[in-house]
Amino acid sequence: MKTKIHVIAHTHWDYEWYFTSSESFIQLCYHVDEVIKALEDGVLDYYMLDGQMSIVEDYLEVHPDKQQTLQSLIAAGKLKVGPWYTQSDQMIIRGESLVRNLQLGIESGDALGGADRLGYIPDAFGQSIDMPKIFSQFAIDKAVFWRGLSSDQLNTREFYWQSEDGSNLLTYNIKDGYFVGVQLIEVDYAKPLLEQIKQNTTSSHIALPVGGDQRYVDFNLKERIAHYNEQLTDDHFIESNYDHLFAAMENEARTLPTVQGELLNAEVSKIHRSIYSSRYDHKYLNDKIERRLIFQIEPLMSLADQLGIPYKQALIDKIWKLTLRNHAHDSAGGCNSDKTNQAILQRFIEADQLSYSVVDYLTRKISESRKNVKNNQVTIFNTLPIIREQVITIALSLPVTSFSIYHGEQKLDYDIRNITKHSNAPIRKTIDPAPASYYYEIEIALPVKLQPLGYEVLDIVLEEDRLETVPASEKQEVTPNTIENEYYQVQVKNGSVHVLDKESNTLYPDFLLVEDAGDDGDNYDYSQPENDWKLQFKFDTASVSSNPGTWKSTLKLNGNFVVPKNQHEREQGTATALIPYTCTIGLEAHKQAVDIHLKINNQAMDHRMRLLINGGVNTEESIADTPFGTISRPVTDPNFKHWQEKGWKEEPTGIYPMLSFVQLHDQQKSVTAFTKGIKEYEIIGSKEKDIALTLFRAVGYLGKPDLKRRPGVASGNQFKYIETPDSQLLKSLTFKVSIRIGRTCHEACAFADYQKYAISIPYYQQQSLNQFTNTLKYFVMQPLPFQVPETYSLVDATNVKQVVFSSCKKARQSKGMILRFFNPTNQALEDGGELTCKENVRFWQFTTMEEKLDKSNQKSSQTIHLGSFKPKEVKTIYIEFK
Numbered sequence: 001m002k003t004k005i006h007v008i009a010h011t012h013w014d015y016e017w018y019f020t021s022s023e024s025f026i027q028l029c030y031h032v033d034e035v036i037k038a039l040e041d042g043v044l045d046y047y048m049l050d051g052q053m054s055i056v057e058d059y060l061e062v063h064p065d066k067q068q069t070l071q072s073l074i075a076a077g078k079l080k081v082g083p084w085y086t087q088s089d090q091m092i093i094r095g096e097s098l099v100r101n102l103q104l105g106i107e108s109g110d111a112l113g114g115a116d117r118l119g120y121i122p123d124a125f126g127q128s129i130d131m132p133k134i135f136s137q138f139a140i141d142k143a144v145f146w147r148g149l150s151s152d153q154l155n156t157r158e159f160y161w162q163s164e165d166g167s168n169l170l171t172y173n174i175k176d177g178y179f180v181g182v183q184l185i186e187v188d189y190a191k192p193l194l195e196q197i198k199q200n201t202t203s204s205h206i207a208l209p210v211g212g213d214q215r216y217v218d219f220n221l222k223e224r225i226a227h228y229n230e231q232l233t234d235d236h237f238i239e240s241n242y243d244h245l246f247a248a249m250e251n252e253a254r255t256l257p258t259v260q261g262e263l264l265n266a267e268v269s270k271i272h273r274s275i276y277s278s279r280y281d282h283k284y285l286n287d288k289i290e291r292r293l294i295f296q297i298e299p300l301m302s303l304a305d306q307l308g309i310p311y312k313q314a315l316i317d318k319i320w321k322l323t324l325r326n327h328a329h330d331s332a333g334g335c336n337s338d339k340t341n342q343a344i345l346q347r348f349i350e351a352d353q354l355s356y357s358v359v360d361y362l363t364r365k366i367s368e369s370r371k372n373v374k375n376n377q378v379t380i381f382n383t384l385p386i387i388r389e390q391v392i393t394i395a396l397s398l399p400v401t402s403f404s405i406y407h408g409e410q411k412l413d414y415d416i417r418n419i420t421k422h423s424n425a426p427i428r429k430t431i432d433p434a435p436a437s438y439y440y441e442i443e444i445a446l447p448v449k450l451q452p453l454g455y456e457v458l459d460i461v462l463e464e465d466r467l468e469t470v471p472a473s474e475k476q477e478v479t480p481n482t483i484e485n486e487y488y489q490v491q492v493k494n495g496s497v498h499v500l501d502k503e504s505n506t507l508y509p510d511f512l513l514v515e516d517a518g519d520d521g522d523n524y525d526y527s528q529p530e531n532d533w534k535l536q537f538k539f540d541t542a543s544v545s546s547n548p549g550t551w552k553s554t555l556k557l558n559g560n561f562v563v564p565k566n567q568h569e570r571e572q573g574t575a576t577a578l579i580p581y582t583c584t585i586g587l588e589a590h591k592q593a594v595d596i597h598l599k600i601n602n603q604a605m606d607h608r609m610r611l612l613i614n615g616g617v618n619t620e621e622s623i624a625d626t627p628f629g630t631i632s633r634p635v636t637d638p639n640f641k642h643w644q645e646k647g648w649k650e651e652p653t654g655i656y657p658m659l660s661f662v663q664l665h666d667q668q669k670s671v672t673a674f675t676k677g678i679k680e681y682e683i684i685g686s687k688e689k690d691i692a693l694t695l696f697r698a699v700g701y702l703g704k705p706d707l708k709r710r711p712g713v714a715s716g717n718q719f720k721y722i723e724t725p726d727s728q729l730l731k732s733l734t735f736k737v738s739i740r741i742g743r744t745c746h747e748a749c750a751f752a753d754y755q756k757y758a759i760s761i762p763y764y765q766q767q768s769l770n771q772f773t774n775t776l777k778y779f780v781m782q783p784l785p786f787q788v789p790e791t792y793s794l795v796d797a798t799n800v801k802q803v804v805f806s807s808c809k810k811a812r813q814s815k816g817m818i819l820r821f822f823n824p825t826n827q828a829l830e831d832g833g834e835l836t837c838k839e840n841v842r843f844w845q846f847t848t849m850e851e852k853l854d855k856s857n858q859k860s861s862q863t864i865h866l867g868s869f870k871p872k873e874v875k876t877i878y879i880e881f882k
Ligand SMILES: [Zn+2]
Pocket: 012, 013, 014, 123, 329, 330
């Protein structure tokens, strides 16, 4: 077959890695200068700037005078930029983050002459099942990627990459890597390269990306192409770009195969299917910030906008950009040098402080601007568009410890969980505070029912202190070391945690275990050491205390795990490192879940700790959530047996990523583990299966060669051992897990349970006793020049059916609001239910993730019928209020 080889000049610009972004920024500045010169002088026809706008933004920050130049090169189609803001990871990053990444990338690319509408993923460690439908919603119908597709899935490079909703991308798999074309520059013979890149192609148009990590501009590209063409008669090399390649491919009358599902196999390249637990501390922070941005800040600012406090898009973008830089594939993976990881951590800290301060500011501003604001009232915010009926835990600052709580006319029962006494007098060394300066900080648990997307007020009526403020635990009849609610009884007996599922009368003995094992891996991957010593811990050395109540009950286990200090001790069979822990197990009334809060102080190196959840489920598949849906995965990878013979780059262990939950089902049982920050699981056990959640991995090198699970050269830098002592994580670590066991828990219900568990409920108490409930409480705040309603609710999506709420925010380019829902299952849904708007609607319409509006199909009803959903379909609604 006579072929045309499309030579595509590009650079792959890792935002940071074993170097920091500051270090590579200097090279970037000179690199882009070279790119501009090459394009302006006609030395190159086209150049691809790695599909990400963050580096263009960085360049323009110090070269504002080059804006016009870039704009004309981009508009002329010579310089290709976008559509991403950063080259994001897809496996442990939330769907809405991927959407923000593309929104910001496309917006800034379009402002600069036009973002490239190509789903370009040169280096991410695997492709999510949901990428085709995400790209499709941004009018992107072509994709190029490198890693993850194996020959048992498909043996050709060109195909349609499809999502279950029918979204389709014409896709080219650059199987030999984005750097394969460097041979054109550095090797004089055309034949071997030609043979390599022609393998498994079905088209007479072949991609040859010429570029590499932080690689300079190849000014001699045209000469090299001419040199290669001299050697060939049939085949022909041309300077090209992906637009031309795909246009040529589309002109060929061929039927291409279709591929669905995630692409996570290590045949053509490493995929790092255990990177999801590297630098757990970063994963935890990322999860917290993503949740806050998506489920609190954007909805809170949307409702504030309706109340007259304008939505600050640029402020939200600032926090998003800090976070999205940390989503670049290496950054998110944690496979970086220590100094780079420190820079990443710094960005997380900044994003964390900015984001919680937005919540603090807006909740206070709204609370203090209500019509009839009274002292001690607590304003509670529901940032989800569904009614929330659950137990919440809040802290009150009051002058007395006896009080009643009213929600409207209704008096609420509550548990006192904890009381501490404080003084608000100035601190002095020798003078005791005056008695009048004392107040109490009282932690209470109480049931609330909150209207959707809005706020409500609790009245606190003070009573004369009866000095009868015994904690709930002492009021109740207490069985030692046992707590229960209507669903479960949890008992700690001889150090074992037993859970009784009351509904099915099933006892789960040793429900929770902690596993400690060696880790000979690196910042990329877990790898079992040659001489491993695996330990399993119950909580048998723990002291147990309980704090039971009507609404919330907890058991607290304090103890130490004794583990080998390092790999040397593990080989010797000695264990001298003490890892102190506090494990709090909680139950709440009316909630079908056991909440686990584990805090440890890691004092050992070269090891992996996992939480084993003894579900005993008879199944061969697990279900985990993905950016916009769920995925079913086999417990044992079908390629596990023969990976070495097939020459795979890594052992396909059944270690998998998750965003928020993983679940197992059989005919009788269902176990779901929800997490806040844990992103990795493996299903273990022979017949009856259990869930192993990787808590963290402690390793000392960025990349190591010749691992048991990953033979061959080192990942990262192949020529140097780069020590990463910080990645031993010798510090305090917190793990939050909630486990639901029972009969069934279908996908939509799992997402709803997750949101109830993981999205906290912001509140603000009107009081002046305690000036330190948040950082800026000490300072006075100006109420709004106008009053806001006593209570508020904007949109009610309680009546959506079997679909998952995904986002509520202001539209980026229009004045209305965006709401997004998706069908998490593989089945079509006849009716996704409806939502009701509580403010007067001017019009609403369906739109896409890109939020483009057209005048057709606008409706003006107060009730919005979501209609039918295709399997896994995502629907976005635009609502403009009067
Ligand atoms: Zn990369």
